[in-house]
Amino acid sequence: MYDKIVDILCAIKEDQPELRQILSPTTELNNDIGLDSLQMIQFMLKVEEQLNVVIDYDQFDYEHLQSIDTFMTFLKSCQPQELSLYEDVQK
Template identity: 90%
Template sequence: MYDQIVDILCAIKVDQPELRQSLSPATELNNDIGLDSLQMIQFMLKVEDQLNVIIDYDEFEYEHLQSIDTFMTFLKNCQSQEQSLYEDVQK
């Protein structure tokens, strides 16, 4: 998952080819990478698409962006896109 997140960040920050070498699990997504609001939206959408997760924005907090590692922990608790959002309705 870490490598996929790094790939997504590098694809969004194309103007910073040195970014990949400076990233680590402790890298802060906001302060160290400097995603603007449009880039943050692109990042979140690509994460959902490429990692097959549904980010629950009601549960999402700014603190989940403290580091790549913190963000990965949050993502592990997100529902997979393969699961039905309405499983209880189908029963």
């Protein structure tokens, strides 16, 4: 999971090729990486897509971005994504 998150962050911050070398499990997602609001949305959507989880934004809090480790712990509490995000609408 950690490697996927690092890959996603590096893809979003492609203007910072040195980013991969400075990332660690204790890296703060907001303060150390400096994602702007659009990049944060891209990050969350890519995490959902690539890690096959549904982020519960009612449960999500700023504190979950304290570090990559903290974010991964939050993600482990999220539900796995069903085959279709809109399956319940189709019924």
